[in-house]
Amino acid sequence: MTISTTASAHVDTAPARQNGLGDQVRIALYQVVLLCVFLGLWEGLTRVPYLVKNTFLDPFFISRPSLIALQLWKWTFGVQAGFLLPHLASTLGATLLGLVVATSTGFLVGLLLSQSPTMAKTLNPFIVSLNSLPRIAMVPLITMVFGLGLLAKVVTAWFVVFFLIFFNTFKGSVSIEKHLLQFCQTLGGTPRQIMWSVRVPSALAWTFAALPNAISFSLVAVVIAEFVGTTRGMGYLIVTALSTLNATEMFAAITVLGLSGIALVAIAERVERRLLRWSPQFNER
Amino acid sequence: MIALDAIRKTYRSGATSHTAIGNVSLSIGDGEFVSIVGPSGCGKSTLLNLIAGFIAPSAGEIRVKDQLVEPGHVPSRLGYLFQKDAVLPWLTVEQNVGLGLRFAHMPAAQIRDKVSSLLKLANLRGYENYFPYQLSGGMRQRTALLMTLACDPRVLLLDEPFGALDSHTKINLHRELHEIWRQLRQTIVMVTHDLDEAVALSDRVIVLSGPPSRILLDRRIDIAHPRDPYTVRETEQFGTHLRALWGVLGKEYQRTPDGTAAILGSAA
Numbered sequence: 001m002t003i004s005t006t007a008s009a010h011v012d013t014a015p016a017r018q019n020g021l022g023d024q025v026r027i028a029l030y031q032v033v034l035l036c037v038f039l040g041l042w043e044g045l046t047r048v049p050y051l052v053k054n055t056f057l058d059p060f061f062i063s064r065p066s067l068i069a070l071q072l073w074k075w076t077f078g079v080q081a082g083f084l085l086p087h088l089a090s091t092l093g094a095t096l097l098g099l100v101v102a103t104s105t106g107f108l109v110g111l112l113l114s115q116s117p118t119m120a121k122t123l124n125p126f127i128v129s130l131n132s133l134p135r136i137a138m139v140p141l142i143t144m145v146f147g148l149g150l151l152a153k154v155v156t157a158w159f160v161v162f163f164l165i166f167f168n169t170f171k172g173s174v175s176i177e178k179h180l181l182q183f184c185q186t187l188g189g190t191p192r193q194i195m196w197s198v199r200v201p202s203a204l205a206w207t208f209a210a211l212p213n214a215i216s217f218s219l220v221a222v223v224i225a226e227f228v229g230t231t232r233g234m235g236y237l238i239v240t241a242l243s244t245l246n247a248t249e250m251f252a253a254i255t256v257l258g259l260s261g262i263a264l265v266a267i268a269e270r271v272e273r274r275l276l277r278w279s280p281q282f283n284e285r
Numbered sequence: 286m287i288a289l290d291a292i293r294k295t296y297r298s299g300a301t302s303h304t305a306i307g308n309v310s311l312s313i314g315d316g317e318f319v320s321i322v323g324p325s326g327c328g329k330s331t332l333l334n335l336i337a338g339f340i341a342p343s344a345g346e347i348r349v350k351d352q353l354v355e356p357g358h359v360p361s362r363l364g365y366l367f368q369k370d371a372v373l374p375w376l377t378v379e380q381n382v383g384l385g386l387r388f389a390h391m392p393a394a395q396i397r398d399k400v401s402s403l404l405k406l407a408n409l410r411g412y413e414n415y416f417p418y419q420l421s422g423g424m425r426q427r428t429a430l431l432m433t434l435a436c437d438p439r440v441l442l443l444d445e446p447f448g449a450l451d452s453h454t455k456i457n458l459h460r461e462l463h464e465i466w467r468q469l470r471q472t473i474v475m476v477t478h479d480l481d482e483a484v485a486l487s488d489r490v491i492v493l494s495g496p497p498s499r500i501l502l503d504r505r506i507d508i509a510h511p512r513d514p515y516t517v518r519e520t521e522q523f524g525t526h527l528r529a530l531w532g533v534l535g536k537e538y539q540r541t542p543d544g545t546a547a548i549l550g551s552a553a
Contacts, residue, residue, distance in 0.1 A: 177369075180371050182337070182365065182371075183367060183432075184388075186359050186363055186433070187435075188389055188436055189384075201373070202375075205375065278375045278416040278417075279418065
């Protein structure tokens with residue numbers, strides 16, 4: 001056969017990469033500037049006597065970055081060294097466990113229902129109504145049923161994240177193009193083979209795409225569960241700080257949560273990018 | 286090899302029904318390259334879907350290799366190429382080409398050998414580990430063709446396989462297809478909008494009417510093989526066939542409102 005290869009594949013050229021790096025540095029710079037302005041205003045304004053006296057810009061309410069930093073130091077390496085870690089570990093552990101359980105069950109149910117239009121239609125109103133429930137309102141009940149420990153936190157996270165994963169997987173599985181399935185049929189694929197080589201990967205792609213959101217939701221759910229009933233975790237720290245009117249401790253805990261959120265989402269995005277490396281959305285600028 | 290006997294296909298949705306195929310009987314011999322042309326919506330693709338067993342006829346029977354085609358069961362060793370390439374985006378070129386062989390439980394080492402010889406055949410060597418999004422439309426369609434060829438089909442159904450490609454890529458793929466067919470002599474049924482393409486490649490061109498479609502013309506293209514699908518266009522025979530086909534098809538376009546300017550242009 002004589003053919004000329006007519007296409008050039010997408011090649012990541014060096015100048016483009018440099019350009020990308022330059023962009024990254026510039027954006028990081030903007031981020032640092034924005035953070036400094038925010039912290040500087042916070043620190044400065046809470047030192048203006050007039051504002052402290054007449055507005056909410058009172059360290060009693062909103063603390064102050066220097067005090068928060070000091071508090072964080074105290075919790076980690078200072079006089080209370082080792083205080084923070086068990087709480088943080090408890091929250092993150094529950095977050096990840098909830099995420100894993102919710103992702104696997106959401107994926108399975110989504111895939112299963114996508115295979116049975118009758119079952120999907122039958123269950124639709126129930127699923128929609130469950131999903132529309134203000135799930136936070138269920139947290140006291142969940143705590144009553146599952147106790148004050150890890151289980152209640154995981155169940156809360158599952159309750160929040162499950163639907164997100166379920167809907168995404170379901171949509172991914174039913175939106176698969178018919179001609180892909182037919183083509184694989186002509187290649188001799190049995191229904192089971194087509195399930196594993198076409199339907200599952202196609203649905204998984206959508207499941208993975210929901211991961212960064214899912215992990216944020218999971219963290220939020222766990223912290224809320226900790227507000228209600230537990231003796232451990234970042235949510236517990238926030239609630240105790242509130243009850244002792246200690247704004248610095250509260251903001252220190254919130255800062256830790258914010259940083260954890262950034263780290264978790266960054267990891268989830270990295271995992272997603274790795275798993276979906278065949279998708280153009282992660283490879284073209 | 287392929288026999289359609291008094292095929293009718295009616296689609297129903299609620300109270301309305303649309304008869305895509307009126308009454309079509311057709312017999313295609315072993316190793317024949319047959320093209321089907323006709324106005325848009327005339328049920329050309331429906332015909333292929335019926336032969337592949339993707340859908341059931343409303344009346345009539347279809348046989349492939351003397352076996353009755355049952356809806357839901359694709360006849361064995363039947364390949365199908367869609368207009369939109371059907372490569373799996375999460376598999377590399379190499380994994381895609383080997384997919385049918387994995388379905389057939391061929392040992393991994395044998396798959397590797399067969400895939401590598403196929404890739405060599407289509408000048409896709411060096412692209413083994415590329416994902417489809419990194420390839421052009423022509424390369425993706427070529428990958429899809431290799432996926433099909435890996436399963437050694439005896440019947441190839443082509444549904445406007447080159448419709449979405451630019452003319453340069455198209456001509457290259459015409460040459461490849463012609464060469465593959467000359468070597469392996471599959472029975473090929475190709476649906477196309479492009480009369481030039483139909484005459485350049487086929488042994489027979491069948492013109493369908495607008496819906497409910499029936500066969501208006503079944504013309505043998507007696508240009509000797511091997512042909513060069515590009516230079517053949519300059520021969521006198523080519524022009525004669527084209528004019529004869531266009532004489533029938535052009536009238537049909539005037540009768541049906543949806544003949545498009547692009548099609549008129551290609552046969553002018």
